[in-house]
């Protein structure tokens with residue numbers, strides 16, 4: 358497998374609206390998407406688009422608020438009440454080949470690939486098998502749109 362584009366950094370928050378205000382007022386973000394709920398992951402999510410070089414799309418901060426305390430992000434916030442960096446997401450051209458790659462290395466792929474917030478298939482690899490870093494793998498959008 359070859360290292361792909363860093364698509365987003367997942368940042369968990371107990372209060373999505375407060376985090377949006379933070380990125381706008383403290384970090385000077387000007388390009389923040391409308392929040393939406395992704396039921397399959399029990400999160401309310403939006404993206405802070407960071408500037409890229411010469412017109413290319415920069416990477417994104419993916420802001421995540423749990424819709425239930427009994428969820429991956431809800432559980433994580435119990436241990437990290439202020440929120441913060443939760444996962445990192447890289448793009449791959451072929452999600453199934455990538456899944457086989459990690460499984461071949463004996464790393465725990467969490468569940469079957471499912472549609473993520475960008476409308477393409479994603480999966481996660483267990484943080485304990487990844488140097489402590491919860492790692493999301495996402496199939497690159499076909500239209501190249503990030």
Ligand SMILES: CC[C@@H](C(=O)O)C(=O)SCCNC(=O)CCNC(=O)[C@H](O)C(C)(C)COP(=O)(O)OP(=O)(O)OC[C@H]1O[C@@H](n2cnc3c(N)ncnc32)[C@H](O)[C@@H]1OP(=O)(O)O
Pocket residue numbers: 367395398400402419421429430432433443444446467472473474475479481483484485489490491493
């Ligand atoms: C917006 C949609 C989508 C996208 O398109 O981008 C998303 O990003 S959704 C993001 C939220 N969904 C997920 O994170 C799904 C994958 N995560 C999981 O399946 C679970 O969170 C987990 C990784 C399996 C952990 O769940 P669980 O084992 O039930 O929780 P524990 O608290 O017992 O954790 C065990 C162990 O792992 C450590 N841990 C948990 N989460 C993280 C994390 N984000 N980063 C690093 N380490 C993490 C936790 O601290 C425990 O370690 P010890 O305390 O040392 O035992």
Ligand SMILES: [Co+2]
Pocket residue numbers: 365367419444446493
């Ligand atoms: Co993500």
